[in-house]
Amino acid sequence: MKDSYVRALPEIPIKILLVDDNGNNLMSMEVALEAGDYAFYKATSGREALRILLKEEDFSLILLDVKMPIMDGYETADLIYQRDKLKHIPIIFITAHDYEEDAMFKGYKAGAVDFIRKPFNVEILRSKVAVFAELHKKNLLLRKQEEKLHAINSDLIQLNQELEQRVLERTLELENLNHELKALNLSKDKFLSVISHDLRNPLTALLASSGKLNEDPENLKAEQVKQLSQIIHRTSKKLLDQLNEVIDWAKKQSEKTNFNPEKIRLVDGIEDSLELLRPNAAQKEIKLENKTPEDIYVRADSLMLRSIVQNLVTNAIKYTPHKGSIVINAKLDEQMVCVFIEDSGVGMSTEIQKKLFDKVNNNGSLSGTNNEMGSGLGLLLVSDFVTQHGGTIDVESTVGLGTTFRFTIPLI
Helix, strand or coil: CHHHHHHHCCCCCCEEEEECCCHHHHHHHHHHHHHHCCEEEEECCHHHHHHHHHHCCCCCEEEEECCCCCCCHHHHHHHHCCCHHHCCCCEEEEECCCCCHHHHHHHHHHCEEEEEECCCCHHHHHHHHHHHHHHHHHHHHHHHHHHHHHHHHHHHHHHHHHHHHHHHHHHHHHHHHHHHHHHHHHHHHHHHHHHHHHHHHHHHHHHHHHHHHHHCHHHCCHHHHHHHHHHHHHHHHHHHHHHHHHHHHHHHHHCCCCCCCEEEEHHHHHHHHHCCCHHHHHHCCCEEEECCCCCCEEEECHHHHHHHHHHHHHHHHHCCCCCCEEEEEEEEECCEEEEEEEECCCCCCHHHHHHHHHCCCCCCCCECHHHCECCCCCHHHHHHHHHHCCCCEEEEEECCCEEEEEEEEEEC
């Protein structure tokens, strides 16, 4: 075991400080110990020993004579151990006196770890010094191991922190990806809803007009044929324009720029929304009026505004009987504009009105009277578009008298 520790620390010398006022005694100790391959430092007084210890601190052992002039060994040991950096150095007192109890107590109190009597036995001296030299080597090895363990522990702590940071970053990436996937899924649903609503109503008008042409074209007057063909042409052109707008809107959704507000003259924006719905209203002889004041300008996404109006008006047409009326109006409300869509339709009960905004039905559409389900964009999308504008939406309805939807958008 001893050889293994020596091999582990070959570069560490065993330094021994010899302190005695008699030079012959110093030489005798050095000669007795020279076979141990030690490095010796010698002092002939306590003061000289202290001066050496001020420069050299890494001693393995101090052999200290007790009886010295001016400053004896006990006083010297007491001064040595007053320095924290020297407290770990073991001291063996060399004494010419017998091991009296009082003297030994004083020595141990001063910090001695052992006593050797003069004239010393060479073998005893060598044996005791060898024990402390071995202990010193083992302590140094343990200290080195502690330093290595501390370094390893520090590396493990740093590695753990890096792993935690990586896990956190990865978790955030996954959360962001999940949010993006949800947003893309919602965008897909919105796109499908917009396509379903914005294209279905114009197609209904096209089918109705083309159906009349196909039923009995020989008996139609030239004026009627012209009127129907104008409706088909105008609706087809508007349908194409609207389809292009929806495609552009879908592209902006994928680029996360789906909300693009701009300055819109409200009466024009609503009129553009109503254009494709007028043939549907005309089939039921419903009077569709746009009474929006001409001097109101809003900041809104044009496609979203059109989808909101078309959805609400489509439902109004559906639940308004023949020769009824639908009126769109607006008024200022502080920094917002409140848009009213009022119909003379069948209305809905208070219970349905409450459910209308609390929960959207399975196909995401508006609920009608008698628990009927509407078709089209749906309240989910209407409410979402209104909310993106910082507005609100609500409804007032009386069964048999009609319904009024109100929503707000920012005023310019």
